[in-house]
Amino acid sequence: MDLTRYVNTFGNYLRQKYGEPIHKLSVNADFTCPNRDGTKGIGGCSFCNNNSFSPASTKAGSVTAQLHAARTRVEQVRKARRFIAYFQSYSNTYGEIERLKALYDEALAADEIIGLAIGTRPDCVPDPVLALLADYQQQGHEIWLELGLQSSFDTSLERINRGHTFADYEDAVQRAHHFGLNLCTHLIMGIPGETAKDTLTSYQRVLDLGVKAIKIHPLHIVKGTQLAREWKQGLVPDLTMDDYVNTVVEIIKTAPKELLFHRLTGSGAHQYLLAPDWVKHKWDILGAIYAGLVNH
DSSP states (O other), rough: OOGGGGBHHHHHHHHHHHHEEEEEEEEEOOOTTTTTTSSOOSSSOTTGGGGSOOOOSSSSSSHHHHHHHHHHHHHHHHOOOOEEEEEESTTTOSOOEEEEEEHHHHHHHTTTEEEEEEEOOGOOOOOHHHHHHHHHHHHEEEEEEEEEOOOOOOHHHHHTTTOOOHHHHHHHHHHHHOOOOOEEEEEOOTTTTTOOOHHHHHHHHHTTOOEEEEEEEEOEEEETTTHHHHHHTTTSSOOHHHHHHHHHHHHHHHHHHEEEEEEEOOOOOOEEEEEEGGGOOOOHHHHHHHHHHHHO
């Protein structure tokens, strides 16, 4: 199975650009989010339990220590010698600019770290942060700003307690373009009240704004979340694997050649997962996507 026959994958992009495999190393810099700390709300997104997807290497320690632990784990199974530091947990631009710079500088200080991937929210990227990331990019680092949109429908964003609107996302994208930054947008399929067609609409709206890359995730219902409580009450229908695969295939087949796919599915710690069960089987999902592309 060679998905790169049909998909412009981020991994293949990095390999072609740098002549070798580049791997992401996750970092938890102890950030929070404005819909957690009371600025916009409390409780966070209704689907989010950070423990369900944070690697064990990000549980404690400095940025340097976390990167070292993650690199040790990766080198046991991968051949990568250079890496991108992935600030993954919560909103990684939500803080004072001095603190952000210190954390990012610490990550980039390691010779094997070629760049940063910064996961955050559309309402947490003021211009000084964008300027800082653009400066790193101009220095030759591989910089990616990853914006968690999830849906382009304000009713859906409110439903999952995102605390921002699609207009916030549009504004963030336009300002990031002004600074020349590489943008990746996260989309979730299976948000309560949405159909596969709605996901296709969100995807098209993202494309229309000139974003360079996307990540697609099926909705995970994990323990310890508001969504889990609603699911147990029968208020959240399970996304089917067929619907997910067919929609991802449609997205790939209609994607511009230059659009990068950072991820085609998502996985997390199985001990937290309640539903749908099929998301545990990453390679089955990718195999079904590949078969759909071959037979499309």
